[in-house]
Amino acid sequence: MTADQIAKLVFQTDATSASEIVRLHCTGAWTVQGIAQLEQQLKDIAWPAKADLEIDSSAISALDTSGAWLLHRTVKTLEQQGNSVRIIGLRAESGPLLNLISACELLPPSAQSNTGLLASIGKQFWGSLENNVGMLAFVGESAIAMMRLIVQPRRIRWRTIFHNIQIAGFEALPIVGLLSFLMGVVIAYQGADQLQRFGANIYIADMVGLAMLRELSPLLTAIIVAGRSGSAYAAQIGTMKVTEEIDALRTIGISPQELLVLPKMIALIIALPLLTVFADVSGIIGGMIMARSKLDVSFDVFIVRLGDAVSLSSFLTGIIKAPVFAAIIALVGCYQGFQVGGSADSVGRQTTLSVVQAIFLVILADALFSLVFNWLNL
């Protein structure tokens, strides 16, 4: 920035004339780039009270809206202090600009409303209450839409359902398989030391089998799917909401519930139990490999023992959770998608919420299942 591009001020009292005139000489470029220091300088000047002021602007080389605003603001403040202010030497082309600015009505900057602790707790509570009521309403709407489908099965959109099964189920096979395999390895590894101490090597099959089948596979699969598909549902529906596609669907007379929510939910209810079975198998394979290398339990011995240890009910208690988890993931994901409020920011926030809430509710439901199974002695 060259010297003449920086705005400057010279403040002087003209004592030659009989009545004292205070004159402010402005020079340089009063532009958005040049006035940064100027603001402070203007503030530092010891302005006289109730005097005749002249602002000599003839040496201003450039004036833009920001500079004009500063000039205008200075004049206004000085006039409020009881001075009479005149601007002299204003260039012809700056006149309309100053007129335009003085014509603008500006609101004084509103003070930031500072809510108290109690108020913010109340707000937070009310927000989460509303969220829960909304979620409940959404579950109800989905149930009604589902019943309508059962009555009129020809409205079931099989194509969409199969497409969703492929995306949420089939394409999740590698990641689910790998992670549950590793989970099996880890459990066998952790158990191996303890079992070896008691010479109970063969019980590794009970441990891996029961832990994977009853608890870990369904939970692990549900968490992976919540992160993979639940978030995708929220983001997809949220973006459709931003671009008003949801409103468009409604006006065409297609229920968004029926087109967007139910196919996803049905697909996930079919896919998640299948994924869980796959996770069971690969988890046990992981445990088997670990058992052989760490405890010298061969594959056939392991499998025979597994058959004795794991009853059909153990397998079913695991599998029966999967459809419930699937419904939770699909409903939470879609619900959060519908909660998006028109901005890109909001899509991100609701997507995060969908994953957090889905995982939270899945674990909560898992705990409830444990209580119920305990009560039923399963």
Next chain:
Amino acid sequence: MEQLQNTNTVIDVRDLHTRYGKTVVHENVSLAVQKGEIFSLVGGSGCGKSTLLRAIIMLLQPVSGSIRVFGQEVIGLSDEQALKLRRRWGVMFERGALFSSLTVAENVGMVMREHTQLSSGLIDEVAALKIALTGLPADAGVKYPSELSGGMRKRAALARAIALDPELLFLDEPTAGLDPLSASGLDELVRNLRDALGLTIMMVTHDLDLLWRVADRVAVLDGGVILGVGTMEELSKSEHPVIREYFYGPRGRAAREQAWKKK
């Protein structure tokens, strides 16, 4: 090629060729925009008006040709030089492109916060001033873009475009999607801004009313070439069939008659 070095030429496009994949968008497009004028590009949908605009504001790399803005070649410019140039112009996008996570005042203030050393208080004041200049009500500043109507969003986008007091303003379809009342409000706004701030404005539009009322010169683009450049009066006397169709179609005639009445 005549090397006419005119200091009053703000934008100088010469022999521009652009392509999207295999589709040729422009062949040999040349035009010049003078300082202080409102220059408008018109043409049917898909004729490459917006593409030309995107090439000038460095969002799109042309195949060949030269684009000079303020006398500086923009093709192949280094990032640092490009930034300097970008600070001297403002762009208003067709759909506003306001940042949805910021309020209108923050949208306008953000540009100043990034590129100037003004104090936060002064930035807020100048942002409020810019918002008021575009004719938005004073309480619009605290609203988020999603809470605004289409017309208000366009005005807010304009406020952001003039945040740094640019010398050159690009407007992409400033009146598209607006009701006639808001659109004519915007016409006036564009002209007032030019007169008060001494801007040079280049706009892309379909709006014949806007053209008759505010454009100083108009270029008609069709099939990748410029068919004619001139004032609306001159163009309306043109013999070229496409230009005639454009100006003497039913809508063109209505807009023209209205413009005559206004005069």
